[in-house]
Amino acid sequence: MWNNRPSQQGLFIVISGPSGTGKTSVIRALCESDPTLAFSISATTRPPRSDETNGVDYHFLDHTEFEDLIQSDGFLEWVKYGEHYYGTLKSTIESTVGSGKDLILEIDVHGAKKIRNLGIRYTSIFLLPPSLESLEKRLRNRKTESDSELQQRLLIARSESDFISGYDYCIVNPDHNVEKAVTQIRHIISAERCRIDDQLLAAISQEFSSTQ
Ligand code: 5GP
Numbered sequence: 405m406w407n408n409r410p411s412q413q414g415l416f417i418v419i420s421g422p423s424g425t426g427k428t429s430v431i432r433a434l435c436e437s438d439p440t441l442a443f444s445i446s447a448t449t450r451p452p453r454s455d456e457t458n459g460v461d462y463h464f465l466d467h468t469e470f471e472d473l474i475q476s477d478g479f480l481e482w483v484k485y486g487e488h489y490y491g492t493l494k495s496t497i498e499s500t501v502g503s504g505k506d507l508i509l510e511i512d513v514h515g516a517k518k519i520r521n522l523g524i525r526y527t528s529i530f531l532l533p534p535s536l537e538s539l540e541k542r543l544r545n546r547k548t549e550s551d552s553e554l555q556q557r558l559l560i561a562r563s564e565s566d567f568i569s570g571y572d573y574c575i576v577n578p579d580h581n582v583e584k585a586v587t588q589i590r591h592i593i594s595a596e597r598c599r600i601d602d603q604l605l606a607a608i609s610q611e612f613s614s615t616q
Contacts, residue, residue, distance in 0.1 A: 415506040415596055416524060417441075418516045419589075421531030422561030424543035426577045427510050428461075430531065430585045435508065437586065441593075442505040444496050447473065450488040453548045463493070481511070481518035486556050490515070506593065513567035520570075527596045529589060530571040534578055536561070542579075 421427050435441045447463040449470050458464045465473070470489045473479060482491030492509060500507045509526075511519075516528060533539040539561060543554050568574055573592050577585040 414501065414504055415593065416509065416519075416526035417506060417589075417593065417596075418509045418511060418519065418526050418528040419531060420511060420513050420516055420528070420564070420567075420571070421577075422533065422539055422564055423557040424539050424546070424561075425531045425533045426542070426582065426585070427531050429582050430577060430589065431508055431510055433582050433586045434589055438590065438593075440505055442500050442503070442507050444492055444500070444507050444509045446490055446496075446509075446511070447479075447493055448488055448490045450490070480522070481515045483512055483514045483518075485512055486553065486560070492519075506597075513564045513570075517567070517570070527592065528571040528573070529592060530568050530574045531585065532574060532576045534576055538579055 419427055419431060431443060435443050445459065445461070445463060447465050447470060449465055449467050450462070452458065452462070452464050456462065467489070470482075470491070473491070473493070474482060478494055479491040480494050480497055482489060484490075490512070492511060492515065497507070509515075509519075519526060533542065536558075540558060543549065543557060549557060575585055575588045
């Protein structure tokens with residue numbers, strides 16, 4: 405029957421945006437407000453920040469562990485961002501697919517492109533800060549990067565804007581109002597859950613043919 409949506413397969417929702425836009429806070433609030441959403445915990449060689457927990461925010465690995473996983477084909481995608489590796493583990497995806505949950509991937513623009521090139525269907529959302537000035541202020545205020553790392557992140561942010569045209573949706577995360585972006589993403593997800601796909605068409609066709 406067709407009234408069992410969301411489909412068994414679940415949605416892939418890719419969220420990208422410049423460092424400091426507030427992606428993590430938005431995604432945390434989003435997942436807390438909707439238990440049918442699962443966050444894909446990436447692996448990284450970046451050291452944990454004071455408020456981060458291994459296995460919750462990231463799987464924190466050393467360079468050798470990460471490179472071994474690259475060699476053994478353990479990643480769906482991986483990138484070098486600044487001085488560090490980041491990647492989506494295949495094992496994380498495999499444990500979520502089939503659970504019926506929709507998976508949120510917080511990945512950079514190059515990772516998103518790699519996943520698209522693999523032919524995986526996903527919904528992509530680009531999160532923007534209200535302005536570049538506000539982005540710089542947010543990065544400075546959180547005090548998690550050295551000055552040179554901060555400058556590097558601002559440079560990367562400028563280059564990332566070239567990729568926005570490849571995204572399905574773009575929303576602005578205003579200062580001091582996580583809820584606004586969360587609500588907009590929830591609306592996008594609701595709409596995507598109503599999208600016509602082969603599974604729905606098959607269910608409708610089966611229902612009609614069985615009641616003829
Ligand atoms: P941060 O160090 O601020 O946590 O993350 C730096 C950048 O890496 C962000 O743009 C974030 O979206 C991206 N990122 C985090 N995890 C992954 C991942 O698994 N794959 C890719 N491609 N990018 C990631």
